[in-house]
Amino acid sequence: MSPEDFSFVADFLKKKSGISLTDDKTYLVESRLLPLARQHDLDDITGLVAAMKGGRGSLGDHESLMDDVLDAMTTNETFFFRDNKPFDAIRKDILPQLIERRKSAKSLRIWCAAASTGQEPYSIAMLLKEYGAQLNDWRLSILGTDVSGEALKRAEAGNYSQFEVQRGLPAQLLIKYLHKEEKYWMINSELKSMIRYKKLNLLSSFESLGKFDIVFCRNVLIYFEVETKRQILERISRQMPPDGILVLGSAETVLNVSDHFQLIPGLSGFYKINPAMS
Amino acid sequence: MTFVTWNEKLLTGIREIDHDHKMLFDLIEQFHEAYMSTDSKAAMEPAFRMLMDYTENHFRREEELLEKVGYPGQAGHHQDHEDLKDEVLALYQRFQNDKLQGVENDLGLELLSFLKNWLEFHILEDDMKYVEFIRDKEKH
Numbered sequence: 001m002s003p004e005d006f007s008f009v010a011d012f013l014k015k016k017s018g019i020s021l022t023d024d025k026t027y028l029v030e031s032r033l034l035p036l037a038r039q040h041d042l043d044d045i046t047g048l049v050a051a052m053k054g055g056r057g058s059l060g061d062h063e064s065l066m067d068d069v070l071d072a073m074t075t076n077e078t079f080f081f082r083d084n085k086p087f088d089a090i091r092k093d094i095l096p097q098l099i100e101r102r103k104s105a106k107s108l109r110i111w112c113a114a115a116s117t118g119q120e121p122y123s124i125a126m127l128l129k130e131y132g133a134q135l136n137d138w139r140l141s142i143l144g145t146d147v148s149g150e151a152l153k154r155a156e157a158g159n160y161s162q163f164e165v166q167r168g169l170p171a172q173l174l175i176k177y178l179h180k181e182e183k184y185w186m187i188n189s190e191l192k193s194m195i196r197y198k199k200l201n202l203l204s205s206f207e208s209l210g211k212f213d214i215v216f217c218r219n220v221l222i223y224f225e226v227e228t229k230r231q232i233l234e235r236i237s238r239q240m241p242p243d244g245i246l247v248l249g250s251a252e253t254v255l256n257v258s259d260h261f262q263l264i265p266g267l268s269g270f271y272k273i274n275p276a277m278s
Numbered sequence: 279m280t281f282v283t284w285n286e287k288l289l290t291g292i293r294e295i296d297h298d299h300k301m302l303f304d305l306i307e308q309f310h311e312a313y314m315s316t317d318s319k320a321a322m323e324p325a326f327r328m329l330m331d332y333t334e335n336h337f338r339r340e341e342e343l344l345e346k347v348g349y350p351g352q353a354g355h356h357q358d359h360e361d362l363k364d365e366v367l368a369l370y371q372r373f374q375n376d377k378l379q380g381v382e383n384d385l386g387l388e389l390l391s392f393l394k395n396w397l398e399f400h401i402l403e404d405d406m407k408y409v410e411f412i413r414d415k416e417k418h
Contacts, residue, residue, distance in 0.1 A: 031304035
């Protein structure tokens with residue numbers, strides 16, 4: 001693809017999702033957009049970029065084409081209980097303390113900031129349900145947000161193939177919280193009722209979302225430049241009470257990015273608000 | 279977590295070839311994504327066709343390069359490409375004809391693993407031979 005076309009797509013992606021694409025990712029733009037060009041009966045990426053620029057009126061809904069491009073360029077694949085460690089840490093280290101501190105309010109709010117196709121929020125909901133009688137009369141709510149509308153549609157539907165549920169989901173939880181309808185496993189309504197989904201770009205305002213005791217933001221900040229990461233982390237910190245917990249991917253860090261959070265010693269990927277900055 | 283990604287070990291140093299290889303890895307990745315997210319074999323068809331068409335174009339570009347530089351192993355290399363296409367199409371056909379749908383069908387994973395292993399092995403073993411030949415030729 002031409003450098004001009006690449007720049008156009010990279011600029012669009014940056015503006016819409018904050019994701020930065022360097023020149024060495026030209027192949028990725030081509031490999032993701034070529035199938036899309038085909039799907040829209042366009043000869044090649046040049047044709048697709050022209051259509052994105054609004055150069056071809058016969059494509060119909062321009063906005064839906066732009067959404068398709070955004071979806072194609074953002075990967076949505078996730079697992080249930082992806083990387084077990086953070087879930088174990090929530091169960092053993094985070095929840096006992098939070099429950100103690102919230103015992104009068106009896107309420108916990110959790111935000112999955114890159115909910116994708118729903119496996120993470122459903123995993124958290126299962127974890128809370130399994131935690132025991134202690135939480136029985138609590139208000140437990142989970143908000144799942146993602147930039148991709150397509151991914152959220154799948155999350156809301158809560159239907160997973162055999163292969164998807166085989167990955168990471170223990171059999172006893174599968175049978176307890178999902179039921180099989182023909183070839184698909186469907187999340188039970190009780191679990192679904194704990195979660196609300198909302199399309200949200202991490203570059204937009206979070207203020208209307210309210211405060212969250214735990215924020216999961218795993219494996220998404222890697223796509224942003226340092227300054228954007230810093231701003232997102234600062235805005236996330238404003239949506240948390242002073243004792244709120246941030247969970248990042250195990251390979252991610254706030255070191256040299258943000259002073260708003262401090263690593264919780266001994267808990268890789270877990271951060272607390274830096275009291276000096278709140 | 280990705281099924282397959284290009285890595286530095288596979289770098290040939292020939293810009294167009296490396297670009298094609300990276301594309302092929304990501305097209306296999308997309309075929310894998312399609313395989314995992316749908317139970318409909320028909321829904322997987324576009325991703326498979328895209329991969330096969332791009333593979334065909336890449337083979338053609340590579341063989342033109344080998345002809346241009348007078349690579350002595352060109353005929354064998356061409357045969358390797360033909361064998362791959364035959365084998366992949368046969369596996370895909372078996373997968374399509376099998377009564378099990380999508381992800382419940384292990385033949386899909388067998389096909390994906392075959393593609394992944396073949397591509398890695400072919401680049402590391404076969405492509406690197408002509409890369410060496412081209413480098414030697416450039417030195418003299």
